[in-house]
Amino acid sequence: MSDRTEPVERKGAGAPNLNPNTVFNLSKATVMVVDDEPFSLRLTAQTLLGFGVVTRHQCGSADDASALLKSHPVDLLIVDAEMPGKDGYDLVNWLRRSGVDNAWTPVLMIAGHTPASKVAKARDCGANFIVARPLTATLLLDRILWVAKDLRGMLETSTYAGPDRRFRELGPPEGVAERRGDPLSRGKLNLSAEGGTAT
Amino acid sequence: MSVNWVMRRSRLSKLVNQPGGVTVSKALAEAAVQTEEFRAEAMTVVAAALDELDAVVAAPPATEDLPAWLERVYFLATRISDTAGPFGYEDLCAAAFSLCELADRQRRGRALDLPPIRVHAGALRLLLAGDQPPAARKAVLAGLAQVVERTRNPVD
Secondary structure (H helix, E strand, C coil): CCCCCCCCCCCCCCCCCCCCCCCCCCCCCEEECCCCCHHHHHHCCCCCCCCCCCCCEEECCHHHHHHHHHHCCCCEEEEEECCCCCCCHHHHHHHHHHCCCCCCCCCEEEECCHHHHHHHHHHHHHHHHEEEECCCHHHHHHHHHHCCCCCCCCCEECCCCCECCCCCCCCCCCCCCCCCCCCCHHHHHHECCCCCCCC | EEEEEEEECCHHHHHHCCCCCCCCHCCCCCCCCHHCCHHHHHHHHHHHHHHHHHHHHCCCCCCHHHHHHHHHHHHHHHHHHHHHHHHCHHHHHHHHHHHHHHHHHHHHHHCCCCHHHHHHHHHHHHHHHHHCHHHHHHCCCCCHHHHHHHHCCCCC
């Protein structure tokens, strides 16, 4: 495998086109928000309350988040990419290889400007989707509903752990371009309901 | 290369289709109600970040302090962009994002080019005031884009 689809949207791309009549239920979902900026943390959590999410864990650092992820079930992780010290990419990279029950929890990474030095880190971190700021409520809901429908398999190799980066059935959110490299033939895979191995 | 696969439907994908719930329009309306009280605080945070940016830009660093200085400029630009974004201040966000790009380039090039940073700080102040017509705001952003383009490194 070489160059695969990157689940990264370009700034300003992929304007949400949500159907206002779509019904969803997040009342029983447990969502964790991780952001070192207290204002953004509270704002995102409050937005989730508007979406009907009752159980919301708020963490101000990757260390706080990883401690909680070891012991509490989480259905969706929303992480700020840029944090001092251990950043959002480090957290997700750790999570995917941690072996904890939450290891394959869907992750939305929220990124503003991505420094050139972190582009590869962002690509390889294992998030389901990297959402470009500015983070409006419409964009957040659109990406949450997209990631809820994301049925891509999770894969683990020596260099990457996370969702299959080629969008197969669902495709990226509307307006977000995907980039295909060398498709991996499904015919060569030995897939089962809970897992499988390909070489 | 060995690849281990996990084909498992997430709990989120099951929960989201449970009976009950709300429509998208109702959820967005409720989110707007829930977050409206944050708007004034957001603009206070943005104004404070811009005040600090002005102070930082007014005191250019010694050579040995350049990385930390550019890091601070970058941080303040991201704070402005991240805080103003959810409330629809797209012009302000775009200008702050442009400053992020500029500071990141100078950080990588390890060289200070102060005038374009000053231009960005001034533009942010102008856009925050919000008393410019749309065409003028668009022209400000176009000017910033030109400034950033002119400072592009050969490696970019």
